[in-house]
Amino acid sequence: MLDYAALAAVAAVAREGSFDRAAAALGVTASAVSQRVRTLEDRLGAVLIVRGQPCGVTTIGARLCAHVERVRLLEGEMASALPGLASQIAESGPPTIRVAVNADSLATWFIPAIAAFAGRGDRLVDLVIAGEDHTAERLRSGDVLAAVTTDHTPVQGCRTVPLGALRYAATASPAFVAQWFARGVDAASLARAPVLRFDRRDDLHARWARTLFGHEPDMPTHWIPSTHGFIDAALAGMGWCMNPIPLVATHLRTGGLISLTPNHHLDVPLYWQHARIGTRLLDALTREVVAAAQGGLL
Structure with a gap:
């Protein structure tokens, strides 16, 4: 024992x-x-x-x-x-619920869910940041009790709830586009233009490129482990990057950023997985997460 x-x-x-x-x-x-x-x-x-x-x-x-x-x-x-x-x-x-969530969800739609769940003051949250393709690993290891993930296959002992999709656009500043994509976006220009990446596991840029060209060009890379840092660096003309549209909608509307392919986006389906134990609190958290997703995801 x-x-x-x-x-x-x-x-x-x-x-x-x-x-x-x-x-x-x-x-x-x-x-x-x-x-x-x-x-x-x-x-x-x-x-x-x-x-x-x-x-x-x-x-x-x-x-x-x-x-x-x-x-x-x-x-x-x-x-x-x-x-x-x-x-x-x-x-x-109060008990603490440890949750794995990707940085972009945290920066766009997830905080209202956590705030509503924790508002009574009788429960606490401990958020762990991980890529949306890797948060399920935290569930499998037992490190967290719930996760926002792209993995729809239930982890053993967990329940899965579909949330919707977070839409991404490839964005850059007008000056950057004029310098690197004056003749349009193709595999050759992407191989020359610096891209911003969150970390070594961040492959959204590669997935977007594959949907366009069928393969991933070898791209020069700046590493910036910050969702909001991505936006600041893109506005400053440092590189192009994949941004969740809810986070950059204002910049796209005012012209501070330009979508490299206005008619082509990358939609990332998200799921909520949580352990089946502790039903009362985890079910309450699930209700708030689903409600927030309905307002913030496709």
Whole structure:
């Protein structure tokens, strides 16, 4: 059997980033937290916390933290029938729902869902940023309880809900278009014009190019790991990039940015997957996510 007091200590250190802050959150001494973590690591034969400033968590440690949150959700489901348990849960603070979401969804339509869900103050959220093609990996590893993903195949133990599609346009500043695409957009011009990419897993530009030309030209790349940084860099003429249309609609309307192919967009279907446990809270979050998607996605 797992020692849940020790698991709570691991989760607190992972969440707070230090043993001192974890101790304050748990109402015990830092030495007690350290002892609990070390005892559990010795018992499991695995390092769970990476000591540092701030402290980090290993892969197995992250899975155990997710397990702790699942247990708290299950306990919350029983609280209405067990008043004594309800009082103990209240003393330990509100449960935290850890969710994986892609940066573009977070920047466009997802925040209203989270705000509506957390508005009562009796539940917390912990958002993890990952590419929409890779958020399901976080579910499979047990790192998160729910995810916005492009994967429609349900992860084992999860439920899938279709949300709609986020439409992207390839955009650039008028000056950039005049410099690099004066004769139009083709594979040769794309092979010369700098493109902006979020990270090494970001392949939206390649998918867009393949729908046009059947292959991906080798493109010179600027790396900018920021959704809003993409817009600023594109406005400054640094490169062309794939932007969610809701985020750049104003710039397209005023002419600050131009769509490279006005009649051709890339639609990325999105799905909501969540664990089947903790039904009450996850169902409430799902309702808010679906409602927000209806207003923000195709």
